Amino acid sequence: MSRITRKQFLALGAASLGLAGAGLAGGELAGRVLFSTGEGGAVPGELVGASSSIGHRLRGGTFAAPGDIRRTDVVIVGGGVAGLGAGYRLARAGYDDFLLLDLEAAPGGNAASGRNEVCAFPWGAHYVPLLTQEAKAVRALFEDFGIITGYGPTGVPVYDEYALCADPTERLYRYGRWQDGLVPAIGLTAEEEAETGRFFATMRDFRRRVGSDGRRAFAIPLDLSSQDADLMALDAIAMTAWMEREGYRSPGLAWYVDYCCRDDYGTRSKDVSAWAGSIISPPATAGRPMPASRGWSPGRKATAISRTASPRSSARACGHGRLPLPSTQLVAA
Ligand SMILES: Cc1cc2nc3c(=O)[nH]c(=O)nc-3n(C[C@H](O)[C@H](O)[C@H](O)COP(=O)(O)OP(=O)(O)OC[C@H]3O[C@@H](n4cnc5c(N)ncnc54)[C@H](O)[C@@H]3O)c2cc1C
Numbered sequence: 001m002s003r004i005t006r007k008q009f010l011a012l013g014a015a016s017l018g019l020a021g022a023g024l025a026g027g028e029l030a031g032r033v034l035f036s037t038g039e040g041g042a043v044p045g046e047l048v049g050a051s052s053s054i055g056h057r058l059r060g061g062t063f064a065a066p067g068d069i070r071r072t073d074v075v076i077v078g079g080g081v082a083g084l085g086a087g088y089r090l091a092r093a094g095y096d097d098f099l100l101l102d103l104e105a106a107p108g109g110n111a112a113s114g115r116n117e118v119c120a121f122p123w124g125a126h127y128v129p130l131l132t133q134e135a136k137a138v139r140a141l142f143e144d145f146g147i148i149t150g151y152g153p154t155g156v157p158v159y160d161e162y163a164l165c166a167d168p169t170e171r172l173y174r175y176g177r178w179q180d181g182l183v184p185a186i187g188l189t190a191e192e193e194a195e196t197g198r199f200f201a202t203m204r205d206f207r208r209r210v211g212s213d214g215r216r217a218f219a220i221p222l223d224l225s226s227q228d229a230d231l232m233a234l235d236a237i238a239m240t241a242w243m244e245r246e247g248y249r250s251p252g253l254a255w256y257v258d259y260c261c262r263d264d265y266g267t268r269s270k271d272v273s274a275w276a277g278s279i280i281s282p283p284a285t286a287g288r289p290m291p292a293s294r295g296w297s298p299g300r301k302a303t304a305i306s307r308t309a310s311p312r313s314s315a316r317a318c319g320h321g322r323l324p325l326p327s328t329q330l331v332a333a
Contacts (some may be wrong), residue, residue, distance in 0.1 A: 019253060072098060073097040081108075108123075110123075125266075128164060172185075175187050182256060183256050191250075196253050212225065235273045239276070240254070254269070257277060
């Protein structure tokens with residue numbers, strides 16, 4: 001069978017989608033495009049994501065000689081949530097000799113957001129699960145942003161209601177019928193029903209478990225979670241492989257777990273570790289702050305960095321416009 005190249009595939013995809021617009025060759029998908037409805041109408045839309053043209057420049061390595069040389073103590077490469085978080089912590093601690101770089105024209109990475117005439121909206125990541133007690137860094141951030149407004153008598157955070165999103169009630173259309181909830185329940189064999197029950201009982205046990213080191217299992221971040229060998233082993237096996245090993249064969253259950261992984265991690269259960277897959281099946285919380293949906297998290301972090309840091313680092317940290325990766329040689333002091 002003859003194989004097609006990635007470039008040919010993208011070109012075919014572009015052609016079949018009816019991509020319009022100047023400069024949109026097959027390999028260049030980022031940018032404003034029109035999806036044809038096939039009946040004369042056209043739906044305006046946009047494909048966003050990592051810019052292939054910048055990526056190709058990096059791959060080709062054909063950059064001009066550095067136009068200027070900067071010295072800095074710390075270089076943070078990547079202005080996604082992780083990079084912005086690192087920059088925010090530095091700036092908040094009064095440390096301003098750092099440079100935050102991003103490949104793209106704007107920071108945010110996979111948690112980037114946009115805005116249309118109606119409202120702001122997320123492109124990728126859009127909510128944050130209610131915080132675990134171990135997530136101290138995120139708590140501090142949410143306090144700064146006013147998302148956590150205080151703490152109850154038992155130390156449980158009190159969230160700004162406006163930032164909370166109750167778990168939506170979801171339903172599933174299967175075999176011509178609607179059912180409540182996302183876990184397939186219609187048309188299951190007795191065996192599948194038992195399997196589904198066993199799976200969720202295991203997930204509940206996982207959630208309640210405290211390891212032999214006294215730490216909670218499945219705490220986030222993983223470093224603060226129990227390091228018991230059997231739990232850590234879950235991080236070395238894919239969720240799909242783990243389910244097969246544990247005898248979960250129900251296609252409906254496999255679909256549900258895959259859906260959770262795609263929804264929360266943007267990738268399939270075959271590529272998500274069983275440790276990560278176990279946190280989200282079922283969803284861990286009844287409510288979720290959803291700052292990214294209004295462009296809060298990356299947007300606020302970038303703004304907060306610029307407010308906190310000195311003018312020298314703020315222009316760099318916010319990365320107004322394209323950051324000077326290709327033409328600047330960086331020297332860590
Ligand atoms: C579809 C989808 C939905 C998701 N939904 C959620 C959700 O609702 N809630 C949640 O908590 N998590 C969610 N996640 C996971 C979450 O998006 C990621 O865990 C998180 O955004 C990763 O942040 P990061 O900073 O590590 O990486 P990224 O967001 O990928 O940021 C990396 C940054 O580095 C830049 N970069 C890359 N290469 C270079 C280079 N060579 N030089 C300079 N810069 C470079 C990129 O441009 C980018 O800005 C979702 C993931 C996906 C895919």
